[in-house]
Amino acid sequence: MQAHIIYENEDWMPPLRTALDNAGIPYDEWFINEGHFDVTGTPPEGVFINRMSASSHTRGHTSGVAHTRQLLAWLERHGRRVINGGHAFELEISKVKQHAALEQAGIRTPATRAVIGGPEAWLDAARDMDTPFITKHNRGGKGLGVQLFNSYAELETAVEQSAVEPSPDGVMLLQQYIDSAEPFITRCEFVDGELVYAITSDTSEGFQLCPAEACRTDVATNDEPDSLFALRTDVPSALVDKYKTFLQREQIDVAGIEFIEDAEGCCWTYDVNGTSNYSPDVEEAHNLSGMAAVADLVQRCLEAETAVA
Ligand SMILES: Nc1ncnc2c1ncn2[C@@H]1O[C@H](COP(=O)(O)OP(=O)(O)O)[C@@H](O)[C@H]1O
Ligand SMILES: [Mg+2]
Structure with a gap:
């Protein structure tokens, strides 16, 4: 039995590969963006490691999140063990x-408002926010979309200058700034x-x-x-x-x-x-080594799967 890595960012792979290699764990890699899978088929045996990133869109992998959601649903429907499975992934992207x-x-x-819509909705929601506050993307990563505003007027100016980037899922957060x-x-x-x-x-x-x-x-x-x-x-x-x-x-x-x-x-x-x-x-x-701990977990999951197989 082997592990399967679901991922989209090549840059983050070497430490995981090294840890799995050091632990002698066999694995293959599933690069996920655009693509297809056989819904009526049966997934391969093994343990899946979900490494899909909420910021995949920033690397041009705009289908990564949608593909992963469907894939995880299929894998879990078939009882496959997914490390950071579907429920965890729903939190990852929201x-x-x-x-x-x-x-x-x-x-x-921090006190947080979810705003669905564009600049007008952001301004409407921000009108009675305590200041300072930040904007933040609901589907985030790498701090993208996080901006500090000391007043409502500052947000108004930024909106006028198109200096506030919308979240990829259309949901913007306005959040209390913690000093x-x-x-x-x-x-x-x-x-x-x-x-x-x-x-x-x-x-x-x-x-x-x-x-x-x-x-x-x-x-x-x-x-x-x-x-x-x-x-x-x-x-x-x-x-x-x-x-x-x-x-x-x-x-x-x-x-x-x-x-x-x-x-x-x-x-x-x-x-x-x-x-x-x-x-x-x-x-x-x-x-x-965080990745060595991850590899240990993969090993335990593989042993558990082998025991029931
Ligand atoms: N409510 C907050 N008050 C002050 N700083 C914040 C707050 N939320 C986020 N930040 C700053 O912005 C960074 C990015 O925000 P975060 O919520 O971690 O988004 P991401 O998912 O993009 O990493 C944080 O690491 C922190 O430095
Ligand atoms: Mg963060």
Whole structure:
């Protein structure tokens, strides 16, 4: 029995391939964008790893999300084990669903409005928002569409200048801006219900954060850039416990969960990333490996499938 990787971003594949190779796990790769599959047929045996990204549209893979939704429904209908399966994927591509689920799990999230429509609808929804607020895409990734507005008038001006990009799914979020006590956010990496480790991520240079080497914008211009990421070992254990409960309830196997801490020490959780990428700098410095934990999970799933086959 083997693993099958569902993916669209080649840049994020090498660490996963290395981890699976190191663990001796056989796998094949399913690049997903436009294409077709045999709905009335039977999927291959094995364990599926869903690595489809909510930001696939930014790489020209505009059919990746739609294709994956249908594919996962088919695979799961046939009882295939999918790591980050259909339910997890619905949260991956909707921050509305993420926030509702986080709130339900007793996890504090920023005040958020979902706005369906274009600029007029955004302005209408923003009229009585407390300031400052941010705009954010419901289907996000890489911080795209995140912009800070200190007043309603600022949003009006940005709209007039066509400087606010719509979300790919037509759903824009207006969200309370959380003023971070320190210039970083924290991201907690979970695999199979356990915290692998947490990192801080420097926000002083903007909202577009991704720990993967491939997303780093400073590498090309600077031979030895300071890492934007550092290990964090003091995440409140009560929060970690809530995250564990949340992940179990929402059937999310792999996730990087992000929060901001304000000046009063309140933690505000605002993003759950199923296609987690791990910071090579942090992992090398501390001898950690998120992808090795993922490979261990794949191995356990394969053993479980083999046992029932
Ligand atoms: N409510 C907020 N208040 C302050 N900063 C925020 C808030 N939401 C997001 N950010 C900043 O914007 C970045 C990107 O937002 P995020 O929700 O993580 O979107 P994405 O899914 O694109 O990563 C965050 O890492 C954080 O630095
Ligand atoms: Mg994020």
